[in-house]
Amino acid sequence: MDNKLMLMIPGPTPVPEAALLALAKHPIGHRSGEFSSMMGEVTENLKWLHQTTSDVLMLNVSGTGAVEAGIINFLSPGDRILVGSNGKFGERWVEVGQAFGLNVEAVTSEWGQPLDPAQFAAKLQADTNKEIKAVIITHSETSTGVINDLEAINRHVKEHGEALIIVDAVTSLGAYNVPVDAWGLDVVASGSQKGYMIPPGLGFVSVSPKAWEAYKTAKLPKYYLDLGKYRKATAKNTTPFTPPVNLMVALHTTLGMMKKEGLESIFTRHQRQKNATRAAMKALNLSLFAGDECASPAITAVATPGIETDKIRSLMKKQFDIALAGGQDHLSNKIFRIGHLGFVSDRDILSCIASLEVVLPQVGHDNFTPGTGIAAAAKVFGQ
Amino acid sequence: MDNKLMLMIPGPTPVPEAALLALAKHPIGHRSGEFSSMMGEVTENLKWLHQTTSDVLMLNVSGTGAVEAGIINFLSPGDRILVGSNGKFGERWVEVGQAFGLNVEAVTSEWGQPLDPAQFAAKLQADTNKEIKAVIITHSETSTGVINDLEAINRHVKEHGEALIIVDAVTSLGAYNVPVDAWGLDVVASGSQKGYMIPPGLGFVSVSPKAWEAYKTAKLPKYYLDLGKYRKATAKNTTPFTPPVNLMVALHTTLGMMKKEGLESIFTRHQRQKNATRAAMKALNLSLFAGDECASPAITAVATPGIETDKIRSLMKKQFDIALAGGQDHLSNKIFRIGHLGFVSDRDILSCIASLEVVLPQVGHDNFTPGTGIAAAAKVFGQ
Numbered sequence: 001m002d003n004k005l006m007l008m009i010p011g012p013t014p015v016p017e018a019a020l021l022a023l024a025k026h027p028i029g030h031r032s033g034e035f036s037s038m039m040g041e042v043t044e045n046l047k048w049l050h051q052t053t054s055d056v057l058m059l060n061v062s063g064t065g066a067v068e069a070g071i072i073n074f075l076s077p078g079d080r081i082l083v084g085s086n087g088k089f090g091e092r093w094v095e096v097g098q099a100f101g102l103n104v105e106a107v108t109s110e111w112g113q114p115l116d117p118a119q120f121a122a123k124l125q126a127d128t129n130k131e132i133k134a135v136i137i138t139h140s141e142t143s144t145g146v147i148n149d150l151e152a153i154n155r156h157v158k159e160h161g162e163a164l165i166i167v168d169a170v171t172s173l174g175a176y177n178v179p180v181d182a183w184g185l186d187v188v189a190s191g192s193q194k195g196y197m198i199p200p201g202l203g204f205v206s207v208s209p210k211a212w213e214a215y216k217t218a219k220l221p222k223y224y225l226d227l228g229k230y231r232k233a234t235a236k237n238t239t240p241f242t243p244p245v246n247l248m249v250a251l252h253t254t255l256g257m258m259k260k261e262g263l264e265s266i267f268t269r270h271q272r273q274k275n276a277t278r279a280a281m282k283a284l285n286l287s288l289f290a291g292d293e294c295a296s297p298a299i300t301a302v303a304t305p306g307i308e309t310d311k312i313r314s315l316m317k318k319q320f321d322i323a324l325a326g327g328q329d330h331l332s333n334k335i336f337r338i339g340h341l342g343f344v345s346d347r348d349i350l351s352c353i354a355s356l357e358v359v360l361p362q363v364g365h366d367n368f369t370p371g372t373g374i375a376a377a378a379k380v381f382g383q
Numbered sequence: 384m385d386n387k388l389m390l391m392i393p394g395p396t397p398v399p400e401a402a403l404l405a406l407a408k409h410p411i412g413h414r415s416g417e418f419s420s421m422m423g424e425v426t427e428n429l430k431w432l433h434q435t436t437s438d439v440l441m442l443n444v445s446g447t448g449a450v451e452a453g454i455i456n457f458l459s460p461g462d463r464i465l466v467g468s469n470g471k472f473g474e475r476w477v478e479v480g481q482a483f484g485l486n487v488e489a490v491t492s493e494w495g496q497p498l499d500p501a502q503f504a505a506k507l508q509a510d511t512n513k514e515i516k517a518v519i520i521t522h523s524e525t526s527t528g529v530i531n532d533l534e535a536i537n538r539h540v541k542e543h544g545e546a547l548i549i550v551d552a553v554t555s556l557g558a559y560n561v562p563v564d565a566w567g568l569d570v571v572a573s574g575s576q577k578g579y580m581i582p583p584g585l586g587f588v589s590v591s592p593k594a595w596e597a598y599k600t601a602k603l604p605k606y607y608l609d610l611g612k613y614r615k616a617t618a619k620n621t622t623p624f625t626p627p628v629n630l631m632v633a634l635h636t637t638l639g640m641m642k643k644e645g646l647e648s649i650f651t652r653h654q655r656q657k658n659a660t661r662a663a664m665k666a667l668n669l670s671l672f673a674g675d676e677c678a679s680p681a682i683t684a685v686a687t688p689g690i691e692t693d694k695i696r697s698l699m700k701k702q703f704d705i706a707l708a709g710g711q712d713h714l715s716n717k718i719f720r721i722g723h724l725g726f727v728s729d730r731d732i733l734s735c736i737a738s739l740e741v742v743l744p745q746v747g748h749d750n751f752t753p754g755t756g757i758a759a760a761a762k763v764f765g766q
Contacts (some may be wrong), residue, residue: 005409005411007409007410007411009412009414011625012410012411012412012413012625012628014410015410020407020408020409021407022402023407023629024404025403025407026388026390026398026403027390027395027397027398027576027582027583027705028388028390029390029708030396031392031708031709032581032706034491038646046449050742059581060443060444060445060448060584061443061444061448061607062443062607062624062626063624063625064606064607064624065443065444065607065624065626068390068606068607077444082700093488095606096606099604099605099606099609100604100606101604118589119668144425172499175758191625193410193625193628197667199410199627199628199630200410200413200443200625200626200628200629201443201627201629201630202629203586206561220604221484222480222482223443223451223478223479223482223483223601224445224608225446225453225607226449226482231663234494241445241447242394242395242445242446242447242574242576242583242631243445243583243629244394244445244582244583244584245408245576245581245582245583246583247582247584247627315535319708323411323415325412326414349569362557
């Protein structure tokens with residue numbers, strides 16, 4: 001049976017029917033009272049989701065565009081920055097910094113390993129001249145399924161006192177606790193096709209008062225990504241440029257759903273699905289690419305030594321219409337990734353595991369007792 | 384009656400049902416074969432629409448983001464550029480150039496007047512050292528309803544030989560003839576919520592071989608807006624960053640509709656609706672803000688001396704649920720603008736004129752014989 005696709009990739013993620021129907025509404029003018037009123041509610045709900053009283057701005061960009069905006073608005077050419085790099089996205093922020101002429105120092109770990117807070121501590125403590133202007137961290141590294149210890153790294157940033165903490169929260173926001181004000185996160189960037197439960201097309205950036213101070217003297221060139229323009233417009237419930245109206249109407253719908261579910265329930269759901277997925281993969285004698293202590297609540301990466309993972313993905317698509325993500329760059333064909341992010345139900349996790357139990361023996365991985373994957377997940381969901 | 388909005392603004396423009404339903408489809412993965420195959424077709428159709436064999440790239444940005452990308456990819460700090468400025472958008476491209484440290488020379492006309500090709504000729508001919516690296520022209524100036532003589536200005540650019548011609552075609556592409564290859568237009572930027580007949584969220588940039596040569600040595604910093612990344616990915620029917628999948632599926636639908644209608648018919652339709660609208664406004668003794676010789680096929684701006692246009696717009700909205708655009712900046716409350724761009728039928732033009740005939744006397748403009756607006760439009764449509 002075709003045309004019954006189940007997305008289990010880390011983005012785009014599944015979209016609830018109410019949001020799909022909202023997308024299909026005739027667009028309204030973005031300079032109308034109706035739009036302003038809706039935008040005011042969306043902005044308030046974004047602040048709730050970010051647990052902040054400061055600004056959360058919406059841009060018509062992908063997650064990468066949002067993170068880039070979060071970097072270039074607060075820095076000047078030659079500024080020294082530390083960038084955590086333990087996967088595809090960490091590497092990307094190194095590239096962005098270099099493209100804009102920043103003095104980038106990558107703080108690396110192996111792909112699949114978490115960043116080491118002690119490495120950041122050492123560099124920040126050694127910087128007595130306070131030359132480090134920002135520390136950029138990918139919270140949940142989508143390419144590997146690793147969640148970095150943002151809270152610990154941020155403590156060292158706070159001890160430094162000068163540097164801003166800039167966070168790629170693209171696959172953590174709306175899945176994991178990111179208490180912007182409580183932790184003092186200066187800039188947090190995310191994208192719509194993840195925890196927000198709508199299609200790709202909108203990026204979000206929260207900005208702290210300290211970051212706005214840095215903005216005043218930041219000299220990297222910007223116009224479309226100039227967050228000052230968005231701040232000024234957002235204060236009047238409008239946008240500096242034509243916004244993706246239909247996506248915002250859909251976002252209005254899903255933020256309402258999220259508020260109804262509540263932050264704690266959302267985080268618990270992601271945690272539970274992560275636990276069920278990981279328990280099942282272990283029961284099926286598959287290798288988890290990230291350790292339990294650093295496992296992302298949004299993505300589980302599974303290594304399959306000796307098996308081309310593209311074969312698994314291809315069969316899962318063909319036989320069950322389930323889309324799984326592959327590995328990126330050197331991990332291509334070596335891992336597959338299960339997205340359990342956004343509008344994913346516990347039932348979806350069971351479907352995915354059960355389907356894997358059918359597919360794995362077909363690619364030669366049969367050293368598991370049929371049903372043990374589901375049994376392991378059932379133990380988590382039955383609690 | 385509420386909830387039966389008719390958008391007669393220059394963007395967002397009305398969206399056909401088939402595209403709305405396409406928007407409401409579950410998203411698909413952007414790294415899937417299905418997506419690649421669709422993207423290949425979209426790219427081919429974009430080339431058809433641009434009348435080019437060179438690249439047309441899609442970005443997840445608004446029209447402003449597309450024009451900015453079209454500027455910053457081909458220039459270096461301090462480069463001398465001429466920017467045509469006779470309205471809000473011309474002024475915006477001056478600001479973009481300044482924000483990126485270019486040596487910007489604005490070539491201005493009054494708002495409502497067209498740019499003067501002779502002024503460009505004089506500056507380009509005087510530039511014997513070939514220091515002018517680009518000429519930036521807003522083809523259809525959305526803020527005033529003026530279409531600039533791009534063909535004539537471009538001839539002077541071609542005589543200069545060195546400068547690139549960079550065009551904001553946001554409200555002309557898909558409404559007016561913009562033969563990219565035949566005219567040798569180096570960079571042409573546009574946005575989805577206009578002639579493309581889908582909601583806002585996608586920007587388009589066509590790039591000539593000459594512009595790609597300039598790209599090689601251009602030094603303005605860029606990453607998310609780096610068109611080289613889009614070119615490389617587009618050649619493989621993929622995207623450098625997560626694209627707005629649902630909007631692309633909708634675009635696939637509307638480009639199919641446009642191909643079926645044909646370029647000539649599309650241009651004729653916009654011309655006819657412009658003529659009908661202008662004839663009606665004259666018959667109703669209203670003042671047209673742009674002269675017949677420079678009237679945009681996409682927007683008609685109407686001046687109402689002595690009447691606050693916001694009153695007209697407010698009554699049109701309240702009584703007939705028709706959204707008209709107001710004036711921007713110093714034209715606020717002094718003009719209203721009728722969008723006849725994209726998915727607008729001749730019937731919509733009649734509805735709008737007939738409704739205006741009801742509303743105008745209510746704001747004190749009654750020096751016309753009822754029915755004469757419709758009679759004037761009927762003469763155009765009856766031809």
